[in-house]
Amino acid sequence: MAALGSxxxxxxxxxxxxxxxxxxxxxxxxxxxxxxxxxxxPTAEMGMHGAIEFGNRLLTGVLCAVxxxxxxxxxxxxxxxxxxxxxxxxxxxxVVLNALVGGVTVWMRLSPYIVAAHFLAATLLLTTAVxxxxxxxxxPGAGSGTEGAAAGSAALxxxxxxxxxxxxxxxxxxxxxxVGTLATGTGPHAGDSSDVHRMPLNWTVVTALHGLLATxxxxxxxxxLRALPAGSAARRKTAVFLGxxxxxxxxxxxxxxxxxxxxxxxxxxxxxxxxWVGVLQVHLTVKKSAVxxxxxxxxxxxxxxxxxxxxxx
Numbered sequence: 001m002a003a004l005g006s007x008x009x010x011x012x013x014x015x016x017x018x019x020x021x022x023x024x025x026x027x028x029x030x031x032x033x034x035x036x037x038x039x040x041x042p043t044a045e046m047g048m049h050g051a052i053e054f055g056n057r058l059l060t061g062v063l064c065a066v067x068x069x070x071x072x073x074x075x076x077x078x079x080x081x082x083x084x085x086x087x088x089x090x091x092x093x094x095v096v097l098n099a100l101v102g103g104v105t106v107w108m109r110l111s112p113y114i115v116a117a118h119f120l121a122a123t124l125l126l127t128t129a130v131x132x133x134x135x136x137x138x139x140p141g142a143g144s145g146t147e148g149a150a151a152g153s154a155a156l157x158x159x160x161x162x163x164x165x166x167x168x169x170x171x172x173x174x175x176x177x178x179v180g181t182l183a184t185g186t187g188p189h190a191g192d193s194s195d196v197h198r199m200p201l202n203w204t205v206v207t208a209l210h211g212l213l214a215t216x217x218x219x220x221x222x223x224x225l226r227a228l229p230a231g232s233a234a235r236r237k238t239a240v241f242l243g244x245x246x247x248x249x250x251x252x253x254x255x256x257x258x259x260x261x262x263x264x265x266x267x268x269x270x271x272x273x274x275x276w277v278g279v280l281q282v283h284l285t286v287k288k289s290a291v292x293x294x295x296x297x298x299x300x301x302x303x304x305x306x307x308x309x310x311x312x313x
Contacts, residue, residue, distance in 0.1 A: 101117055162286050169282065186202070
């Protein structure tokens with residue numbers, strides 16, 4: 001529960017960061033770590049922009065509390081959970097990194113390059129949160145009975161070649177996310193009502209490249225789905241990922257055709273977070289399932305059970 005809470009909080013950080021940007025509240029607080037040079041919180045004169053930016057900063061405090069919950073929960077388990085504990089501490093340090101990059105973003109007056117780095121730091125935080133969630137679910141005692149047996153059976157049936165395909169899926173999706181930050185850096189939503197410089201790139205070309213990469217991700221996901229056996233957990237997660245990816249593509253197309261309205265941009269940011277969560281879940285599940293290999297016919301004679309059966313004959 002704690003690990004899932006950190007995933008939700010990390011997604012919330014991405015979404016509220018998008019709200020800050022599309023409402024022009026990026027410099028609602030004119031300084032960091034204080035909101036102004038003299039006050040921690042925004043003043044009444046700073047209006048709604050100050051409240052929105054400060055609210056996003058407060059959410060970082062909530063995230064710290066959730067990450068602390070993850071670490072304490074992992075430490076208090078009767079059965080040691082070292083992977084979940086490592087993931088919790090990784091989240092803590094990435095939260096610190098994200099906060100520092102956020103401060104530099106304010107100091108640099110919303111440089112599009114630093115804004116892109118801030119989004120990528122938030123994506124790194126989401127990565128560690130998903131890893132911790134997956135690790136906590138895989139710890140001894142997380143599943144038992146018929147459910148655990150079914151998962152083990154499904155794991156044995158996943159071809160090992162799917163691991164390479166899922167790794168390629170993660171790599172191309174990562175490039176898709178990076179190019180998405182370039183599209184943002186050249187687009188109209190600079191994060192503040194003042195004249196903020198944009199990246200000197202052609203927005204149409206960057207957007208077309210972004211769409212091409214999204215199509216590549218879709219093809220890779222479909223290929224992986226076809227390669228995975230029916231009934232496996234990896235196949236179910238890949239099917240869900242495909243659904244999220246198609247929905248995200250529809251939102252992206254809608255925002256491009258309608259002039260990037262603020263609400264649709266925020267929905268696209270939410271979709272990007274869900275896509276990243278989905279692709280990581282697919283890869284981690286495939287990676288775990290592909291470790292086991294069903295013995296080839298030539299290998300079966302070497303198994304202890306096969307030798308025993310041969311002796312009986």
